[in-house]
Amino acid sequence: FWFTNMAFGDGASILIFFMWLIILFMTSYSTGLFFGIFPAGMADVTLAQAAMAVLVVIFILFSGFAIQPDVIPDWYIWAYWLNPVSWVFRGLAVNEFDSGAYDEPAAPGSSLTLGEQILVTYGFTDSNDDPYQYIWAGYAVFFLIGISFIAMIITVICYTHIRFSTGKGAVLEIDEEAEEAQAKVGDSQTVSPIPFKCVDLTFRDMHYTVKSSISKESL
Structure with missing residues (x-):
């Protein structure tokens, strides 16, 4: 926030920073x-x-960054409004340029502030071609909360009802040639049983000596 010289002071309050933090x-x-x-x-x-x-790729194309939202055709504008990245981009833009740090007139005699003119230039306008108000930063947060809730439900449903009998990522592929070679080796080795008698081994009279370090005695 500070390194990119975002709005702080000069009319912008500290709440701008916290809204920026919440959105991210x-x-x-x-x-x-x-x-x-x-x-x-x-x-x-x-x-x-x-x-x-x-x-x-779809999120980036319809985020409002590569293609401005005011020039997106009506027949696929729905992709822009359903795109969570577009809500983030719009929320951050409104949070910055409607923060109060850009309240000077865009031009002498203009009814738009500098921040509003920037929003209009980049297509962040409503159906009346008016720049988005600061409340759209809050709308972005609520939209992301809704996306999180829906994604959580879908993930739970997938883990509960979808099962895969085999997974390619979890199965080790065995070389068929190695299997055949191992089978041939196993067939060539004939195992003949050797009779033997089970015995118990014991040891008697085992002892050992240790030479003393302070004398020549054997302990």
């Missing part, structure tokens, strides 16, 4: 729960990693 914490927490669905519901690690990689 919920991002980490909800992401861990959400991606925990894949290993719970898929047969092996390779398939789960591939699915998660594809989903990460």
Whole structure:
């Protein structure tokens, strides 16, 4: 927060820092729960990693960073609103530029502040083309809480009702040639039983001597 020169002072309160911290914490927490669905519901690690990689690409494309939200066509704008990364990005942007540190006019005679103008420039506007208000930072937190709750339920359902008889990641592949070679060696070795009588071995009159270190006596 401090190294990136985020808003602090000059009109921004310390609450901006705590909101920033809460958003990042919920991002980490909800992401861990959400991606925990894949290993719970898929047969092996390779398939789960591939699915998660594809989903990460989709999250980035529809986050509002690569493509501004105000230019996303209506027929797939739903992907933007269902994307948790877009809520995080919007929440952090509003938390920064609507913090009070950018309240000077964007231009002489402009009705928008500098922070609001930045939000408008990057497409963070509502249906009336007005910049998002600070309450959208709170909406981002509530959305992440909802995602975490839903992901937790889905993960529990997967662990409870989905079972895989074999898992590729948990099974060691055995070389068939090595098995055949071992079988041939086993067949070539003939075991002939040798009769023997069980006996008990005992030892009598066992003793040993130790030479004393202070005399020449044997103990």
